[in-house]
Amino acid sequence: MLKVRNLSVHYGSTRVVNNLNLALGDDEVLMLVGPTGCGKTTILQALAGLIPISEGEIQLGSWHATPKKSVPPEKRNVGMVFQDFALFPHLTVQQNVCFRLSDTALADHWLNLLGLDAFRHTKPANLSGGQKQRVALARTLAHEPAFVLLDEPLSNLDAALKDSLRWEIREALKKAGIPAIWVTHDQEEALSIGDRVGILKGGELEQVDSPERCFSEPASRFVARFLGEASFLPGQLRQASVETELGHAPGIPINGAGGAVDLLVRPDDLSLVPSVQGNGVVDWVRYEGCSRLFAVTVDGGAQLRVRTSHEVQAEPGERVQLAIVTTHPLAAFARS
Template sequence: MLNVRNLSVDYGSTRVVDNLNLALGKDEVLMLVGPTGCGKTTILQALAGLIPVTEGEISLGNWSSTPKRPVPPEKRNVGMVFQDFALFPHLTVQENVCFRLKDTSLADHWLKLLGLEAFRQAKPASLSGGQKQRVALARTIAHQPAFILLDEPLSNLDAALKDSLRWEIREALKAAGIPAIWVTHDQEEALSIGDRVGILNGGKLEQLDSPEKCFAEPASRFVARFLGEASFLPGVLDGRQVTTELGPAPGIPIDDARGAVDLLLRPDDLSLVPSEIGNGVVDWVRYEGCSRLYAVQVGDGVQLKVRTSHEVQAEPGARVQMGITTTHPLAAFSR
């Protein structure tokens, strides 16, 4: 099991990663997300041994790397998959996957499993982006690393291909039984693919938990906003019940919140019905195909976002009736 304890990385006088602690479980896919410049790629480079660390320890099996006793990359048995694929342009697909392999049987296995059998003799220049990424993954897995680091592997692909390839990569990692840390800026990708999700902010890990826990019970307002559209409605928490101007709702206190709170509402937690005597006014509306996303102002200038069927239509400036429809507990933050 990969263990990271109190890991910090400085670039000059700037701390880029601050006191990171995590353990990567057997065949676990751990997603790391966060805004640009939060330290995601730096963490991967530190784990791979490509950059020096300032403080802390990285250990796996029979090796342990510290600032005073660093372990070089070639001794860590780590595989990496990059966003630019990093394939040898002069080698065929088969030669890329088999590069420095003594036993090529595993390469054959992964070429077949990842649908690359027909492209064995092709050069990378003739492949699509998705095919190149499969080749990069096959090469990495065929070398049987102890763990794999993926640095935004799908960022250069179109949306439709991303959706299918992310699941192919996850299934391949699970089939190989190799744990992985996958960096992405795509919140949907992180929530759907990861066994656990880590949210970074300014080099610090704000929360590390299951996707469901991070989304429904975010540790901070930053996590709540980063993992999806978030609105906050003032209310009063009494036990596990929050009283709001839109009615009562079940609540979960975050960090022992009590009394006056802000209730986290996702667009799917609310309902919207056009009404001349409604309790809200539409600020704007965005058509999304099968749905519409509304921003509605209620009460004393509070703006809430609500997603409805595309059949529900209300123009900006129109009055609507808003209500809380969810039955699951909602996160409540101290005001």
């Protein structure tokens, strides 16, 4: 099990990662997300031994790294998958995957499993982006790493390919039984692929939990906003129920919130019906194909986002009736 305790990394006088603590299960996929500059890639580089750590410790099996006891990358048995693939352009697919391997049986296994058998003698320049990423993953897994670090491996691919390849990568990691830390800026990718999700802000972990818990019970407003479209509706929390101008809703107090709260509502938690007697006014509307996304300012002053069927139509300036339709508890934060 990979264990990270009180890890901090400084670039000169700037603390980029602050007091990071986490443990990675034997075949767990941990997704790390956060805004640009929050320390995601720095954490991967520190775990791989590519940059020194300033405080804390990293431990896996027989090796133990501290600021005074550095362990070089080649001694950590770590596999890395990069967003730019990092393949040798002059080598074929098979040569890339088998690079520095004495026994190629495992390379053959991953070439077959990842659908690359027909491209063994092809060079990277003649491969698609998705094929290149499969080659990079096969090369990593063929070397039997103790853990894998993935630095935004799908960021250079088109949206349709990302959706299928993310699952191929997850399934390959699970079949290999290798734990992984996967950095991404894509919230949907993080929530759908990870066994757990870690949300970073300013070099610190705001929350590490299951995707469901991070989304439905975010530890902070920052997490709530980062993991999806978030609106906040004022209300009063009493005995696990929140009274709002749109009606009652079951509530989960976050960090001991009570009394006056702001209720986290996602676009799918609300319904919208055009009505001249409604309780809000449409600010803008976006057509999304199968759905429409509305921004509505309710009479109490809060602006809420509502997602409806594409068949529901209302124009900016029109009055509409909003209601809370969800039956699951919603996160309630102390009134800011």
